[in-house]
Amino acid sequence: MLKIFNDKVYGLEESLIASGYPMIAESIEEWDEKYNLEEKDYKRAGKLGNVPTGTGHDNFLKGIIVQFDVTYPNYWTPQFQRYHFADIVSSTSKMHRLTKMDLKKSCNEYVDDVVIDNLNKWIDIYNKMIESKEVEVILEEKKYTQYEIYMKIISNCPMGLEQTMRVTTSYLQLKTIYLQRRHHKLKEDWGNFCDWCLTLPHFEEFCLKNK
Structure with a gap:
């Protein structure tokens, strides 16, 4: 079963600030280290982030970077790798270590x-x-x-072999993944992935309020 852990979110506050850039007429100054986000910043982010995917107004979500480790069955990766911005930092290797693995422990219950x-x-x-x-x-x-x-x-390696990789992605890509995979046939794996998305700070507010 798919499992996500060691997750970190970067650039959330900075991206919320930047989401207001299009409506600024004067020069943009260096941020004050004590910049306090206001209710209007969250309201604007929620409005922009919830536009239909592909319209472009939710681009600020690109700046909210997410990194995580995910343990996954091999049959899940061809679907995950379809997404444009979900870069694999590093992963366990079949090529290097399959002949050293304890397959009873490394395969899921369906093998x-x-x-x-x-x-x-x-x-x-x-x-x-x-x-x-x-x-x-x-x-x-x-x-x-x-x-x-x-x-x-x-x-002859089974698709139920489970491996682990570290991934870098963004809220914008996770928004697309969530909307496409929430009710996918692989309900254990994509279901766990989408449930995890909902644990990320402000993800539901910025990406799914109208869904």
């Missing part, structure tokens, strides 16, 4: 044991080849190279 057992079979063969420095192995009268065994492992 059948027979799938895990089959993959572990190929991982055991591969690790023994690495340890003994064998280049080829014969299994059931068929010859396999070390590379072919490795490709067996990668190709």
Whole structure:
């Protein structure tokens, strides 16, 4: 099941201030370190942030940056990576560490044991080849190279394998994600993601008041 943690929000107050720039006629001065946001700033942000996605008036939401860690099943990532501004800072790696993972713990509850057992079979063969420095192995009268065994492992890895990545995104992108995925078929994963969005400071007020 998808899990989000270690989340941080940056630039919220600064973006609220900047949301008023279009209506300023005089020169913009350096911000006073003691600048106090007023009710009108939050009201303006709520009005601008709740316009229909794509109209452009909610651009100030780009400045509210969110970073978080997310543990996810592999079948979730192709959908998440469709979004333009959701940059992956770093992540755990199948390529580097799949042959070292405890698959029973790393896969979600929907992966059948027979799938895990089959993959572990190929991982055991591969690790023994690495340890003994064998280049080829014969299994059931068929010859396999070390590379072919490795490709067996990668190709048979279940989509229910869970990994973790750190992501940088913004309220503007999260607004789009929320509106598109709130009632998605992957209700456990996208449901958890959208529930988490609602915990972010002022997210519902700035992005979803009219939804």
